Amino acid sequence: MRGLNRVTLIGNLGNVPEFQALEGGVSVAKFSLATTETFKDKNGQNHSDTEWHTVVLWRSLADLAHQYLKKGSSVYVEGKLKTRNYDVKDGSKRYVTEIIADQIIILDKRTNADE
Numbered sequence: 763m764r765g766l767n768r769v770t771l772i773g774n775l776g777n778v779p780e781f782q783a784l785e786g787g788v789s790v791a792k793f794s795l796a797t798t799e800t801f802k803d804k805n806g807q808n809h810s811d812t813e814w815h816t817v818v819l820w821r822s823l824a825d826l827a828h829q830y831l832k833k834g835s836s837v838y839v840e841g842k843l844k845t846r847n848y849d850v851k852d853g854s855k856r857y858v859t860e861i862i863a864d865q866i867i868i869l870d871k872r873t874n875a876d877e
Contacts, residue, residue: 773797791824
């Protein structure tokens with residue numbers, strides 16, 4: 763059976779995207795994205811739960827993020843989950859799960875200053 767690795771999120775940037783131009787002119791951008799769920803408990807009290815995600819963009823999407831996204835920007839992100847690991851100085855392994863985006867839509871409303 764085939765698998766499916768697909769993630770769809772709508773949220774707000776926690777900070778300005780980190781941008782790098784790698785060898786060969788390949789661009790990469792990374793940012794944290796906050797998604798917030800709001801719910802009522804059995805007593806009718808509102809609660810919210812915020813989850814933070816690391817989003818990685820490559821090439822033209824990275825250029826787009828570098829040019830247009832800012833802290834607080836609202837975006838739709840679609841991509842796949844990728845987990846990588848690395849060794850720390852004390853000899854232990856650390857694991858990082860990121861969303862490798864293949865589509866983003868900027869949901870911010872345009873202002874006259876944006877034109």
